[in-house]
Amino acid sequence: MKPENFRDLMRLVHGFESAKILLVANDLGLFRVLDRERGAVDVAGELGVDTRALELLMNALTALGLLEKGGDGYRNAPVAAQYLADDSYRGHIFRHIHHCWDSWNDLAGVIRRGGPDLVRESVILHDEEAWNRDFIRGMDDVTRELAPQVVSGLDLAGARRLLDVGGGPGTYARAFLAAYPQLTEVTIFDLPFALAVARERLEGYSRRDDVRLLAGDFHKDAFGDGFDAIWISQVLHSQSEAGCRTLLAKAVQALVPGGRLFVHEFLLDDSHAAPLTAALFAVHMLVMTAGGRAYGGSEVAGWLEEAGLVDIEVRKVSDDTGVVQGRKP
Numbered sequence: 001m002k003p004e005n006f007r008d009l010m011r012l013v014h015g016f017e018s019a020k021i022l023l024v025a026n027d028l029g030l031f032r033v034l035d036r037e038r039g040a041v042d043v044a045g046e047l048g049v050d051t052r053a054l055e056l057l058m059n060a061l062t063a064l065g066l067l068e069k070g071g072d073g074y075r076n077a078p079v080a081a082q083y084l085a086d087d088s089y090r091g092h093i094f095r096h097i098h099h100c101w102d103s104w105n106d107l108a109g110v111i112r113r114g115g116p117d118l119v120r121e122s123v124i125l126h127d128e129e130a131w132n133r134d135f136i137r138g139m140d141d142v143t144r145e146l147a148p149q150v151v152s153g154l155d156l157a158g159a160r161r162l163l164d165v166g167g168g169p170g171t172y173a174r175a176f177l178a179a180y181p182q183l184t185e186v187t188i189f190d191l192p193f194a195l196a197v198a199r200e201r202l203e204g205y206s207r208r209d210d211v212r213l214l215a216g217d218f219h220k221d222a223f224g225d226g227f228d229a230i231w232i233s234q235v236l237h238s239q240s241e242a243g244c245r246t247l248l249a250k251a252v253q254a255l256v257p258g259g260r261l262f263v264h265e266f267l268l269d270d271s272h273a274a275p276l277t278a279a280l281f282a283v284h285m286l287v288m289t290a291g292g293r294a295y296g297g298s299e300v301a302g303w304l305e306e307a308g309l310v311d312i313e314v315r316k317v318s319d320d321t322g323v324v325q326g327r328k329p
């Protein structure tokens with residue numbers, strides 16, 4: 001909702017407090033121990049934190065609708081029980097968002113310099129196992145319900161071999177195999193740390209043998225060839241414009257004639273100032289990457305044309321995202 005008065009502005013600015021309270025509670029594992037009503041002293045003892053401080057935090061969480069407060073203490077409200085406690089936990093994405101907090105804290109510096117402090121960034125991105133794990137598990141948290149919805153509208157008639165570039169935890173790979181049973185192989189190409197998560201998430205999956213995990217860095221390693229379809233979801237935004245064009249040209253090379261390339265992103269409209277999710281995400285990429293941002297549907301369509309594809313289309317596929325697709329002649 002667009003702010004219209006001073007109160008709205010105050011609400012907008014205070015938003016960070018609610019976010020921080022939820023992120024810290026999630027990091028503490030608070031929701032995981034509040035499956036039943038418990039007093040502050042008891043919970044503080046288990047978590048090893050200060051009782052008075054925890055009580056203030058839990059009161060705020062109650063006011064936010066994440067906890068319920070009864071005569072004997074606090075317990076999870078239904079939404080916290082559903083997503084933040086042990087069963088079907090989806091808090092990895094919140095841990096990932098919290099990991100990005102320091103980079104956002106430097107937004108003023110980023111605006112002055114034009115980009116993040118890369119030395120610090122490379123340490124965060126490449127040396128911290130927890131950072132990487134929460135990032136990839138977080139992708140699964142976000143796409144578990146979205147992926148089946150997004151892939152169901154694609155035309156994969158006749159496709160047998162699909163390449164998922166930056167396929168992360170394998171959530172899209174499974175959604176493709178479920179929606180298009182004629183696929184005989186889905187290859188997930190990703191960095192080794194991401195494939196470690198995919199391997200874990202695919203354990204016991206009935207079509208595990210149809211998923212191939214190909215470790216590599218798309219800046220330097222080959223995709224192979226002979227793919228009928230290529231899916232590149234939420235990857236371009238981490239690359240510069242030149243990086244996107246190089247990656248797309250490389251993907252087109254790996255397609256068979258008649259094969260289709262699908263790019264899935266938070267797509268900006270031609271103003272580049274809407275929709276809100278994409279415009280905010282552009283700033284997220286500004287603080288987190290060297291040269292990434294959100295891109296417009298027409299920009300991506302132009303790159304597909306430049307890479308030699310035909311029948312190019314831009315389509316909205318969810319509330320926040322769109323697909324740009326094209327066919328190799």
Ligand SMILES: C[S@@+](CC[C@H](N)C(=O)[O-])C[C@H]1O[C@@H](n2cnc3c(N)ncnc32)[C@H](O)[C@@H]1O
Binds near residue numbers: 140172218234
């Ligand atoms: C934002 S996630 C998107 C994951 C998934 N495609 C989705 O839509 O949920 C970006 C993915 O690209 C992968 N990635 C980033 N840089 C890469 C590189 N240089 N080579 C291969 N994969 C890369 C990441 O490991 C991650 O799995």
